Amino acid sequence: MQLLWPTTPAEPVSDADLERLYGYPEGLTRSWVQVNFVSSADGAAAVDELSEGLSHPADKRIFLLGRLLSDVILVGAGTARAEGYRGARVSPERAARRVSLGLSEVPPIAVVTRSGELDPAGPLFTDTKVPPIVITTEKAPRGALERAGAEVLVAGVEDVDLHRALDLLGERGLRRVDCEGGPTLFADLIAADLVDQLCLTVAPLLAGAGESRIAHGRPAPEPRRMDLASALFEDGFTMLRYRRRESG
Ligand SMILES: NC(=O)c1ccc[n+]([C@@H]2O[C@H](COP(=O)([O-])OP(=O)(O)OC[C@H]3O[C@@H](n4cnc5c(N)ncnc54)[C@H](OP(=O)(O)O)[C@@H]3O)[C@@H](O)[C@H]2O)c1
Helix, strand or coil, X not given: CCCCCCCCCCCCCCHHHHHHXXXXXXXXXXXXXXXXXXXXXXXXXXXCCECHHHCCHHHHHHHHHHHHHXXXXXXXXXXXXXXXXXXXXXXXXXXXXXXXXXXXXCCCEEEECCCCCCCCCCHHHHCCCCCCEEEECCCCXXXXXXXXXXXXXXXXXXXXXXXXXXXXXXHCCCCEEEECCCHHHHHHHHHCCCCCEEEEEEECCCCCCCCCCCCCCCCCCCCCCEEEEEEEEECCEEEEEEEECCCC
């Protein structure tokens, strides 16, 4: 056992340090899925149904790093609706950094939805520099979403098959996947054994009962062993990074 905190003051981590820590593996030949969450110390995924009440600038720094280093931002429709998702905003400096890393200037948002119930007049479609991607089912209505400019990918009949969804993204060169939740999509990714990394901020708050935990819904067939890959600390917030243990 090692003591992480309290400890003697260490040098602050730089943006370059963070890029090294949080960078995706080189030369990917398959999709690689990172999931980003903030949780209260008692396990809540939201306060008043939004994640904002749990967040902190240090958490936002990690959240934006996920966006900076990925090919695509994957999100469940519940989160896109609750948090009013729009296209990713990327400053000219960040766009230039992305291009220097071999990425597109702006990562598209890919929304997973069984129902297809997304507002074509909403900011996801109207306030974006790149077309959003909607990953849905054969049963979902898609005409209005396509007319609103989305690329619609069908990855299942009644349910989105997440393996198929990632294959479809991979065929478009979108392998570095940064999933921003929410809890239902995360549980489905865990159940499908598709999580390569979890970036988890633990906020020093007790939110109390009533809110979902960060994975909610479909049970996983068995627990997936992860390794703690890094732990950062700022102002009482702990930014943990867990990587999938390949050897079981
Ligand atoms: N603490 C955090 O870091 C964090 C992060 C993200 C979200 N949140 C919070 O989580 C709450 C939303 O929770 P949620 O569980 O509703 O979020 P969610 O997982 O984003 O959304 C669930 C919806 O996404 C679609 N979906 C997810 N997995 C699917 C699959 N395998 N196949 C087909 N469709 C799938 C379905 O959409 P349809 O209903 O359209 O079929 C489903 O109803 C909000 O309060 C939000 O603030 C917290």
